[in-house]
Amino acid sequence: MTSHPAASPPPPVPDSIHALDHEIRSHWPSIQHLLTELLDITPPAHDAPLTHHSTPQDITRIRRWARPGPPQPLETVIGEARAIFDHRVRINHPLFFGFIPSGTIQLSWVGDMLMAAFNAHGGGRTFGLGPCVVEEELLRWLAARLGLPARTAGGVFVSGGSVANLMSIAVARDQKLDGNGQAARGVIYLSERAHYAVAKMARGLGFADRQVHRVRCSEAFELDVEDLKEQLVADRRQGLVPFMIVATCGYTETGTVDPIEDLADIARRESLWLHVDGAYGASVALSHAHAHLVAGLGAADSVAWDAHKWLFSSFGCGMLLVRHRDHLRSTFGVHSELMDQQSGGLSEQPEPWDLSVELTRPARAMSLWFMLRVLGEERIGRMIDYGIDMADSVQARLQAREGWEILTNAKLGIVTFRYKPGTCSEEDLDRINTTISETLVEDNLAGIFSVRVSGVVGLRVCCITTRLSEEDIDRLIPQIDMTAKGVSKHF
Amino acid sequence: MTSHPAASPPPPVPDSIHALDHEIRSHWPSIQHLLTELLDITPPAHDAPLTHHSTPQDITRIRRWARPGPPQPLETVIGEARAIFDHRVRINHPLFFGFIPSGTIQLSWVGDMLMAAFNAHGGGRTFGLGPCVVEEELLRWLAARLGLPARTAGGVFVSGGSVANLMSIAVARDQKLDGNGQAARGVIYLSERAHYAVAKMARGLGFADRQVHRVRCSEAFELDVEDLKEQLVADRRQGLVPFMIVATCGYTETGTVDPIEDLADIARRESLWLHVDGAYGASVALSHAHAHLVAGLGAADSVAWDAHKWLFSSFGCGMLLVRHRDHLRSTFGVHSELMDQQSGGLSEQPEPWDLSVELTRPARAMSLWFMLRVLGEERIGRMIDYGIDMADSVQARLQAREGWEILTNAKLGIVTFRYKPGTCSEEDLDRINTTISETLVEDNLAGIFSVRVSGVVGLRVCCITTRLSEEDIDRLIPQIDMTAKGVSKHF
Known part of the structure; x- marks a missing residue:
């Protein structure tokens, strides 16, 4: 047998996995409970925060958790993981229009579990x-x-x-x-x-x-x-x-x-x-x-x-x-x-x-x-059509209102536009539209971000998620309009 | 509103995700059942097949399943996935010594579920x-x-x-x-x-x-x-x-x-x-x-x-x-x-x-x-030591038997060796050791594969999994020895 000079004393007992498998099994109720929760989490509710304001204290706490240290109870670590993941943008939120990708569906999660388990x-x-x-x-x-x-x-x-x-x-x-x-x-x-x-x-x-x-x-x-x-x-x-x-x-x-x-x-x-x-x-x-x-x-x-x-x-x-x-x-x-x-x-x-x-x-x-x-093949096609139709719908509703200008027509689920009250300078318009985006996000109304198109600041809606419903748009457009009117009063 | 010339008629109803979320929820008992099974599957039993012989008919069936086609009940697809994954080498089997990686533990799977759910x-x-x-x-x-x-x-x-x-x-x-x-x-x-x-x-x-x-x-x-x-x-x-x-x-x-x-x-x-x-x-x-x-x-x-x-x-x-x-x-x-x-x-x-x-x-x-x-930090270190010690143990037991030659001493969990009955030519030795490997795999005794070291065919054991126990080695070494003796009779 090869003998190596030991840098530190050998471990007290051989540490096979069998004990670990058994330990994890004893946590099965916790894991099952976690899964039930995850099933609820994966499609975020409308009132779930779109983004999260993280304080330096939050970051310090996450850094402390990040180092392995001594072993932690499974339940504790699941709790830490949930708290860490809270510090994220909920890109699959129905009202997140921010960037691609968004709108992951639960079936993907089940597929991922299968993939990881069989490895x-x-x-x-x-x-x-x-x-x-x-x-x-x-x-x-x-x-x-x-x-x-x-x-x-x-x-x-x-x-x-x-x-x-x-x-x-x-x-x-x-x-x-x-x-x-x-x-x-x-x-x-x-x-x-x-x-x-x-x-x-x-x-x-x-x-x-x-x-x-x-x-x-x-x-x-x-x-x-x-x-x-x-x-x-x-x-x-x-x-x-x-x-x-x-x-x-x-x-x-x-x-x-x-x-x-x-x-x-x-x-x-x-x-x-x-x-x-x-x-x-x-x-x-x-x-x-x-x-x-x-x-x-x-x-x-x-x-x-x-x-x-x-x-x-x-x-x-x-x-x-x-x-x-x-x-x-x-x-x-x-x-x-x-x-x-x-x-x-x-x-x-x-x-x-x-x-x-x-x-x-x-x-x-x-x-x-x-x-x-x-x-199935047919439904995946309809789900893609759905996003394209939703963007058309957003555009149509904005065009039906006063003061909104379409910058680029809805294409492949994306439409860009801006609020343009008649009396403002281009400079003010840029600032108004930037502020509209900030206000919508702060108020958790919609994850709509600003974009520069043809030299002006506009707002961009990307609808590729099928989480967005016609009712959401019915509610959202008046909210955007009201936010825009409120913001532009200050200019 | 932008209007596009439709290549085919528009879908009958808008197909939002809400119905889909609901559908998946109705399958929750199935998903939960699946997870219970996966918890059992991820650490394979000793008698689980190390490899799988796939017939052309199997492959044809998998190809048929691979195309999306019409929608399928969730339970059916889970069954298909299990059948498809059967056609794999079980690299986390306790007796798989084949290549790196091996020995994934269930905790990784729980971690993957968290990662995928929060996405x-x-x-x-x-x-x-x-x-x-x-x-x-x-x-x-x-x-x-x-x-x-x-x-x-x-x-x-x-x-x-x-x-x-x-x-x-x-x-x-x-x-x-x-x-x-x-x-x-x-x-x-x-x-x-x-x-x-x-x-x-x-x-x-x-x-x-x-x-x-x-x-x-x-x-x-x-x-x-x-x-x-x-x-x-x-x-x-x-x-x-x-x-x-x-x-x-x-x-x-x-x-x-x-x-x-x-x-x-x-x-x-x-x-x-x-x-x-x-x-x-x-x-x-x-x-x-x-x-x-x-x-x-x-x-x-x-x-x-x-x-x-x-x-x-x-x-x-x-x-x-x-x-x-x-x-x-x-x-x-x-x-x-x-x-x-x-x-x-x-x-x-x-x-x-x-x-x-x-x-x-x-x-x-x-x-x-x-x-x-x-x-925890300390245990992960012990788990790595464990693999290194196991390879040392395999080497020590082989050296204690007649007819076995160590080709490279156990290092970082790997040892290579060959069976070398005294009277054989180098050519025969190569064939004997190749056949030993084939026989061990065919009989589902161990996933030990041949390797060419210093111009000769040897056998390679990689022990980095912590699924392997001392008892497994106690049982395995005599089995390898017996297999080797059986094989070499024909030369």
Whole structure:
């Protein structure tokens, strides 16, 4: 037996898990009680606080709890956890219109419990065959709904849009740039309004900021195709190597969608990679009445899509879908070299870890699958339509009132607007609308935040949660109106 | 109101979530029943199958279930989920010695339920303040246990070791290479036995395979410092730019640890980044009797560490710790440029999303925190010691029997060995040991797999689960011995 010089005396008794399992079992009534409470907590009541004002004392207490220290009774720690989680924004509150994502449903939570309890390895078929097969098949279904070619398309579940965007840039680089210094001259194009996550991922991959070119947006808040074309000509003339266009399907500020089909034409003609950041908007491909708004997704080379945005999942469930599954494998399938020697080439079924930056990972697909399977294909589509219709409804009601200006028409569940009493300066209008947002949040009436659109401060409502009802809107619009009138009196 | 041309008729009724919440509530007895079952399932019984033989018919059935289709009763889908998860390797089985990770405990599952139910945003303090404070403080505690400097150290929770390794390479590149073409001549050093994930991540970041140099391993299966020194001299002479050493703390095959302190000296002298892939081994820093085995971790510039390996968490909980928190921010804090304008420089508390590739993400720290808080600091250390002691025990019992050869001494919970009856050729020995592994798995006696060590096929036992008891080993060793004797009769 190997003997190691002991740095401190050995433990008094071997500490196997069996005692611990037994201990936890003795707490079963507490855990069951917790679950009953969680079932109530997951859909927050209307009067639950949207945000929480945290004092320095609160933070100090949380810091004290955060360190493991001596063992604590399970019930105590559950209480601490509840108190810690109180210090959060309730993004699934029916009246939270703040940002994407929101509106996680309880079914996702049940799915997560299943996923965590079985804790199957989601990265390799050898270890988690059942969940891996579900992932493959579910991705095939999702890819088909986007219009990607059934024969070649594939994808992988990742922790979210950022990792999906990072992976898409890595794959585009490998497919479009040679390894002999082209990377230093490669250029990625995205609109000036694209989410900063994409540029961040390019930097993470080692591209200099000067290699990410911003394309102007049209008056419709979409990437301006003409500006892109001009930049491509000018950049090539300078010896740069354009290789990737990133289109946005669902801008978080306005809900607009870039002209994907036009961009796909350009990408094809110019031999560029077309990636669509559809983290929030790609879900509209599942809607019944509005799928045409995201037409063209099937022409992309890759699409980032988050289930934890508009597919009602809890955080940590994103997808990267690609036109050619082999492209993922060629960048991330390092291991497959070894495998290929054994199998004599690419085998029919790649291991999920050969398609992703991740190796060991949770069986994420199972949680989304659980929810989709219970709800059914038709209902998930209606739930997405529902959010789009609610935003239309908010816009219609605001337009029916005096003093409200729509800044951007309702699109993909998002509408932006501002209160504009006739006599105020633009400067005052900015301050009035900022104060309206602050007042609505402080009074726990609505999580509506300000946004800068076309140089003015507006208010933004994002309705993708299905927790919001017509009755909520009936109540809310007069409250917003009254708040606005009250605020503007002081200007 | 904006009107869109409808692609298909609008849904018959608005489909708010309220009906759905009610529906799910009506299923509460089923969910509660499920949870009772899951509590039993999470620690698998000894007679539960280690693996599952899946027929093509099974796979076809899973594929059929995988597509959402029409809505299904919750109870049906729970049944389907259970059947799908059956097709997995039970890596938390007491007799699964196969690979890391294993041995997730039920407390992690309770922590996951809390995390998923509250679904707080783990990426930004504005949205998930409580959980973000826990993350900061817990990382501080973990960093201190590794010996990283309290004043500057920081880190972030990620989905696992692969992403942590990827991020560390990106940060090392940004800290050590200039942006003017040095990246193309940069060289990363890692041992020939390092996990292939590291080279895969380098490739993902755009480094050519020729930029990842493999360093020889010594007879102790550790990175050979002399070989590294020679390579550094030779490579510099050729105009290459060494910038990063990746040390392994806990090789998955043998449990050995690279000479981290020596490597830290070299890194300091040569101005290289020292990253330690401690995905599995870093946990030993929390042990009471064996922490000296991973001495030197505090000298690293960055350390990858997975809670879902040897901190008993379920999948999806990894950490990247760094000596200087600002280094993470400088690579991943794209957004902070804007923030800095407002705050006039680096604010004291960076947002977690400025330290990571991820923006929106689960509040992963809360699940690990929950477990550590209930168990307490002292017990988690004993649980790690327990695994190390168990491997010593396996080794001692094998050595006490005829015909067994230890290939690598028990280290960090791993021991490799082989059955070696006197009269066999090396070729036969390889086949005998392969067959022993196959037989043990087929007979559901133990998940012990073969491994190639020093050119011969051996068997590998990884004991990091605390589910394994001394009684299990008492029973297991004679079973292995008998299996080995039975197998070798046929050679």
